[in-house]
Amino acid sequence: MRELIALFLLMTLAVLVVSGCEPRASPTAAPEVPTPTSAPPRPTPAPSASPEKGAQPMPFEVTSSAFAPGEAIPRKYTCDGEDISPPLAWSNPPQDTQSFALIADDPDAPMGTWVHWVLYNLPAEARSLPQAISPEAELPDGSRHGNNSRPRLGYAGPCPPSGTHRYFFKLYALDTVLDLTAGASKEQLLQAVEGHILAQAELMGSYTRQ
Secondary structure (H helix, E strand, O other): OHHHHHHEEEEEEEEHHHHHHOOOOOOOOOOOOOOOOOOOOOOOOOOOOOOOOOOOOOOOHHHHHOOOOOOOOHHHOOOOOOOOOOEEEEEOOOOOOOOEEEEEEEEOOOOEEEEEEEEHHHHHHHHOOOOOOOOOOOOOOOOOEEOOOOEEEEEOOOOOOOOOOEEEEEEEEEEEOOOOOOOOHHHHHHHHOOOOEEEEEEEEEEOOOO
8 A cells, every 4th residue: 555655656746847847838929010111201392483473454555656755746736737636546445445535635724724625435446546637526437526625626736825835635445435416525525424434544745836
């Protein structure tokens, strides 16, 4: 019996020794997760140049091939010459222009402003007037003459009693065709165009009697 117990103890001891000598398994390392590679930074685009501002619209203006702004009106267009109207031209009227009106006057006259020319209902497509416009009440293109200060229809050239006077040719671009008969005065024309002026252009010339 004692031999059996001793044998059991020896076997148990042998099992313990063998198990203690076995290498322990190292803990399994967690798989390495690759660090995400960040995308390379995109180059910042160069600021685009701001678009050029549109060119300013050209001004509405009236000119004459006979004299430059502020210069002397040739004798030909005065009471000392042929007394005919000077050539005029204009450009860049507003898009909605329906007709033009023209007034020429002398603010230096001794008895107050003297009116030399009143003309209205010039067609919207018109861009010039030749010299020597006929003093008819109504012209072939439909434009109509008003009265000057003489009074008479048509143009009356500069005729200052003394000194140098200034003469203003004022052109109005209108949004309507005027319901105004021929022979209207400057005052009547100005009343008719009130509220209808889209733009105004002006040319000034001077004259001195010799």
